[in-house]
Amino acid sequence: MANTDFSVKTRKAVAAQLHILLANEYVLYTKTQKFHWNVTGKWFGSLHLLFEKHYQELAAIIDGVAERSLMLGIKTIATLEEFLKITTLTEQPGKNPTDTKMIEILVMDHETIIEMLREDIDSAAKLGDMGTNNFLSDLIEKHEKMAWMLKAHLEK
Numbered sequence: 001m002a003n004t005d006f007s008v009k010t011r012k013a014v015a016a017q018l019h020i021l022l023a024n025e026y027v028l029y030t031k032t033q034k035f036h037w038n039v040t041g042k043w044f045g046s047l048h049l050l051f052e053k054h055y056q057e058l059a060a061i062i063d064g065v066a067e068r069s070l071m072l073g074i075k076t077i078a079t080l081e082e083f084l085k086i087t088t089l090t091e092q093p094g095k096n097p098t099d100t101k102m103i104e105i106l107v108m109d110h111e112t113i114i115e116m117l118r119e120d121i122d123s124a125a126k127l128g129d130m131g132t133n134n135f136l137s138d139l140i141e142k143h144e145k146m147a148w149m150l151k152a153h154l155e156k
Contacts, residue, residue: 018072021065022083023077024087044099047103054106117137117139121136
C-alpha cells in the first residue's frame with residue numbers, strides 16, 4: 001500500500017468520490033458488454049467490435065480506479081450490490097434497444113461520467129491531491145475518445 005501523506009479524512013473524501021466513479025464505470029462496463037452481446041442492425045459488425053474494444057478499455061479503467069483508492073489506503077467497494085447503491089447511471093434490465101439507441105445510451109453515460117470527472121478533479125485539487133487530480137484528468141480523455149467514436153456512428 002502506497003499511502004500518501006494526506007490526512008485520513010482527506011483520503012476518505014477522495015476515496016468516496018472514487019467509489020462512485022468505480023460504480024459508474026462498472027455499470028457502464030456491464031452495459032457496454034450487454035450491448036456487445038445483443039447488438040443487431042446495419043452496424044452489427046463494427047459496433048460488435050467497437051463495444052468489445054470499449055468494454056476492455058473500461059475494464060482497465062475500473063482496475064485503475066480501484067487501485068487509486070487502495071493507493072490512498074482505503075479499501076474499495078467491490079460488489080454489484082454496492083455499485084448499484086451509489087451509481088448515478090441507470091440500467092434497463094430486460095430491454096434490448098436498437099443499435100442507434102445503444103449508441104445514444106452509451107454516449108449519454110460517457111458524458112455523465114465526464115461531467116462527474118470534472119467535478120471530482122476540482123475537488124481533488126481543493127484537497128491537494130494532485131495525483132488523483134492527474135489520474136482523473138487522464139480518464140476524461142479516455143471517455144471523450146470513446147464518446148467521440150460512438151457519436152461518429154450517428155452522423156449522417
